[in-house]
Amino acid sequence: MPTSTWFRLNVAKRERVLEVAMREFGENGYSTGSLNTIAREAGIAKGSLFQYFSDKLEFFAFVCDETSRRIREEMERRIERIDFDQSFDEWLFDVLCDWTEYMADHPLERGVTAATNFELDNSVRSVVRDTANQHYLQVIHPTLQLWQGAGAIREDADLDVLATLILTILPFLALAPYYDGLDPVHDLRGRTPAEQRPVIRQLVAGFRPVFAPAK
Numbered sequence: 001m002p003t004s005t006w007f008r009l010n011v012a013k014r015e016r017v018l019e020v021a022m023r024e025f026g027e028n029g030y031s032t033g034s035l036n037t038i039a040r041e042a043g044i045a046k047g048s049l050f051q052y053f054s055d056k057l058e059f060f061a062f063v064c065d066e067t068s069r070r071i072r073e074e075m076e077r078r079i080e081r082i083d084f085d086q087s088f089d090e091w092l093f094d095v096l097c098d099w100t101e102y103m104a105d106h107p108l109e110r111g112v113t114a115a116t117n118f119e120l121d122n123s124v125r126s127v128v129r130d131t132a133n134q135h136y137l138q139v140i141h142p143t144l145q146l147w148q149g150a151g152a153i154r155e156d157a158d159l160d161v162l163a164t165l166i167l168t169i170l171p172f173l174a175l176a177p178y179y180d181g182l183d184p185v186h187d188l189r190g191r192t193p194a195e196q197r198p199v200i201r202q203l204v205a206g207f208r209p210v211f212a213p214a215k
Contacts, residue, residue: 076139
């Protein structure tokens with residue numbers, strides 16, 4: 001949790017520090033991300049960072065939490081615009097397509113997503129992944145319950161299993177087109193969001209036995 005000193009900074013300065021930190025941690029991760037670089041590019045003294053946060057891990061955790069919040073809020077806005085008067089699998093396809101378009105257009109958020117998923121230190125990764133997962137589950141769980149209540153997901157479907165599948169596929173789709181070695185099956189590396197759509201369609205079809213009501 002940032003100190004009160006952080007919240008007394010003007011909004012523009014906080015945004016500048018956050019943007020620089022997202023870029024540095026997104027490109028270099030927690031372990032090799034440089035506080036010296038962040039301070040220099042944000043135009044503040046390195047010591048000021050320790051007036052805002054108790055240590056590097058708290059700073060990194062805040063950056064990841066703030067990034068996840070921004071991603072969640074933007075996806076909530078996008079989901080509100082998606083037609084609910086269609087089948088669940090078509091709706092899920094539209095959501096995942098929006099997700100890949102968002103990640104393509106927001107390299108800073110994508111970089112922090114990579115940093116939270118690729119962090120090697122288990123104690124660090126657990127802190128930041130737990131936070132990110134809770135942001136995503138705030139949207140996933142109630143939405144699945146809504147669809148199940150509408151009869152689009154069968155009554156005996158295990159929503160936790162479906163939530164796990166979605167929670168697993170989100171970072172995969174966010175990162176596989178931009179980082180080597182993540183997708184040896186569908187070859188998403190280097191594909192545009194439009195070119196990813198057939199793969200998303202295939203993945204959603206693979207989920208269908210988990211939720212589809214009996215005919």
